[in-house]
Amino acid sequence: MDEPAQTATADIEAGNADQAVQAMGFNPFDPAFREDPYPTYTALLQGEPVREGILGLFVLPRYADCVAMLRDPRSSNDQRNSEMFDAVAAAQSLDADTALMESQPFLFMDPPDHTRLRGLVSKAFTPRVIDALRPRIQAIVDDLVGAALARGSMDVIEDLAYPLPVRVISEMLGVPPEDHERFKAWSRVLAKSLDFEIVVPPEVLQQRLDAGEAFRAYFAELIAERRTAPRDDLLSALIAAEEAGDTLSEAELLTTCVLLLVAGHETTVNLIGNGVLQLLRHPAELQRLRDDPSLIRSAVEEVLRYDPPVRFTARIALDDIPIPGGVVPKGKQAILLLGAANRDPAQFADPGRFDIGRQDNRHIAFGMGIHFCLGAPLARVEGQIAIGTLVARVREIALAGAPVYREQITLRGLERLPVTLSGS
């Protein structure tokens, strides 16, 4: 390990929130930031376009810079290419090449492996395939909203936002309904695996690895079942691809299933939760949507722009990468603040305004380039049906307590969103 990495290791071992503050230029753990990061984003947007923190992290708040990094073929999503990687692995006492990397999903791979694995699942997520799921998604939402209306109250997260995506992706994969509860806990732990290693204590990292193991053991059993008795589901299709040649190893198959489950619902929970909260906070926009339900598509896009479920992503420069605001030097890791970029006045008129009819809304809540969210068509349909149905079916809806944000760094979403409601 070279000199700077050793220094970084010492820094990390001393590690606490100060590390992240220094590295990012702000404190992602601050409860005030968790609740409302937007004043900080505004300040960052007004400051230097490229901010170098410690550990060689380059923080990019501006839209044009994030887009340039996401599109550049010299941008890597494989952590092993980062100068910081050895230091982080050492600080976490992990055998970097085994424990951490063996379980990496294709989100964290570069071409050609990324291309091969994404290609195998992409057919299941085209807008046409997803559109055909609308009636099933509508039926699930009708059940959930109907039950809440009968009670007169609901926690939007627990009673709608969480169960919907988990049911949909489980049904797509072919996971039996009686098993959904079993992997809820694993999935919650794994959602944190999107959090940056330097800010995660070793015991949490261990929990992640254990949850990943439990998940893979579960899927290994299910795969064995499907091998003998294939069904009309995504899991059987992936097994068929594996059996047809050497395009997909068993380990890759397992990791892909876990990726789809984790990426496929924790984020969508936040889209629905954040969307309902923004409508409650902007009653005129809620009324506008009630008056014109056809606005639901642009309303969901505006939620994604205004309060995106994924706060940031990262890329490693394989070479010096010139971007509009400066240069990300070779080997350095850039943090792309998607939440800030979506509020960049250079890209969006009046960015602080929540406007459900906004046109020309090219937000980057789903990223951009080769890793553009595979599940975007599904997330959009789920968000449109969940939020649209709730708005159409309730006469009155009001907050019944303070919304509570989850303690996560990468994802932004609510733990609880209690409301009272009555039918129309």
Ligand code: HEM
């Ligand atoms: C509102 C909900 C969602 C949001 C905001 C979201 C956001 C994102 C973002 C920002 C990325 C790119 C990360 C990067 O470039 O580093 C991504 C990738 C991905 N998402 Fe989503 N996502 C959502 C829902 C879903 C759903 C429903 C699924 C699948 C069922 C899914 C599966 C994936 C996969 C597999 C990737 C990796 C794509 C690749 O590496 O080629 N996501 N998502």
